[in-house]
Amino acid sequence: MSRTKIRLEHLTKRFPGQQQPAVDDLSLEIPEGEIVIFVGPSGCGKTTTMKLINRLIEPTSGRIFLDDEDVTRVDADRLRRRIGYVIQQIGLFPHQTIAENIATVPRLLKWDKARIAKRVDELIETVGMDPATYRDRYPKQLSGGQRQRIGVARAMSADPDVMLMDEPFGAIDPITRDRLQNEFLRLQSEIKKTIVFVTHDIDEAIKMGDRIAILREGSHVAQYDTPERILVDPADDFVADFIGRGASLKRLSLSRVRDIELGVWPTVDDGTDAEQARRALLATDRGCLLVLDDRRRPRSWVGADHLGRADGPRLSETGLPVAVVTPHATLSDTLNEMITARYSTAVVVDESGAYAGVVDIDTINEAIRGMRSGERSAARDRLEAGPRPEPAP
Known part of the structure; x- marks a missing residue:
């Protein structure tokens, strides 16, 4: 595993009036330069956990480390400027142009106008759009897929090392969604950001993630592993049920044409x-x-x-x-x-x-045959290794 970028230590969040914590004693390490997916059933705490990382929600207890710095008590606004954030609803300001939307954080950081203008055009081009065509348009003049691209561009505006993405492609039609996922993976292969990505869709998790954390209620980690390991060797019945049938076909999302x-x-x-x-x-x-x-x-x-x-x-x-x-x-x-x-x-x-x-x-x-062979080999390894220890409650 590469160097740890984000470390969560015994992170807990209790909301007033709720008997059970939304996040219960979560400890997790997120490697630098990887996409880590939080996935699990509705209400398991995945979005709450993401919002704890940039302190949009304050933890009840526990600590958050970014680059080995304890950021649990630092100024929250300063922390958020180090972290890009993309949500499903995109959240573009409707009264601002595309250029003004992307420039939001650089303006807060007091960049000069020339530097901001250069960065805006660079980012519009990076997400596959023409700066001359789009920089002066307003969000309502863009399609849903284009607005989503600009949302990603805005999150990258100050060149953050870390990006948080909360179901970023969830509200888009399936064809555009596939294209945006592929475009984002191509982009990630170049920029190598550390990305925490929340989704409810296991197929999207398998396609997008370098590692997947499958969460139970309370953000208890059922399994935290590579997509391939999760598909070939699910930790328990909960993980196997969550993955569902057709693991071989799901593994087609792990192989790329290249x-x-x-x-x-x-x-x-x-x-x-x-x-x-x-x-x-x-x-x-x-x-x-x-x-x-x-x-x-x-x-x-x-x-x-x-x-x-x-x-x-x-x-x-x-x-x-x-x-x-x-x-x-x-x-x-x-x-x-x-x-x-x-x-x-x-x-x-x-x-x-x-x-x-x-x-x-x-x-x-041929690819599917190779996957089935891998699954048979993993099954033999499990039999030889004996029963897996019960996961902690």
Whole structure:
């Protein structure tokens, strides 16, 4: 495990009028540069625990350490300026422009105007948006996914080492949610922040987390481990029930396209004559060709039937649409794209959008077989190790 960034020691929170503490004697270490997910049933204390970390809620007892400094008694506002915070409702100020929203903390820190303007544009670009287009717009002029991106940008504005994210993608449609998750994981691979992330969704936890803390009522830790270990070797029946069925399929969220060997596919330039393309197709053992434009970006699949009907200057004017994924996509995302596409092969593109290879159903099957083999091996190890000790209440 890497250096500990956040350490919680015997953290407890009792709210007035409640018999049981919301957080009960929690001790946990969060490694630097990792995404740690808090997940568990409703009311288990996961959001309360997150809010204790930046003291939006004050602990009843226990201590919070950030970089080995006890921050339990330091000025709470100063602490929060060291920690980025993203919530599901985003919380952008509606009367302020996007630039003004992102600049909130830098202004409090008294940065000069030139430094703030540079940081704002840098962050808008970092989250995949054009500064010239969006900096002077207001939140109501953005889509839900765009507002969520700006919420992340605002949390990163003062370049905090730590970010807290409370169900940040929970209120977004599933397609946008997948894209934002993938974009955030790509971003995290570059910035390496320490992130505490709350979700109620075990599939999101498996996809996003370097480590997962599955919490029982009172923020008691049922299991704190890597996603793979939790899926292969759940600590007890509570964890196994929370994960649910289909652990092998869930493990597809642990593997990414960049981790597997890509297949190759016969390609043809978009401007190729239909007769030349037909001859190229006959020379392959495939049922269709992948059409690429002049920047090698995939445009369509064309088979013999399409080529027979092609009468325009561009082959991409006919054929079937292409399901495109990036190297950062999980195999779960890739399988979903393949299932919903009319041609069940996903095309992988690089950062410029150029063709890099393909993933087909055989590749996915091979990954699942490898996962099942790992699960059988873990089961043998558990049998040899004997019964696991009962977790502390």
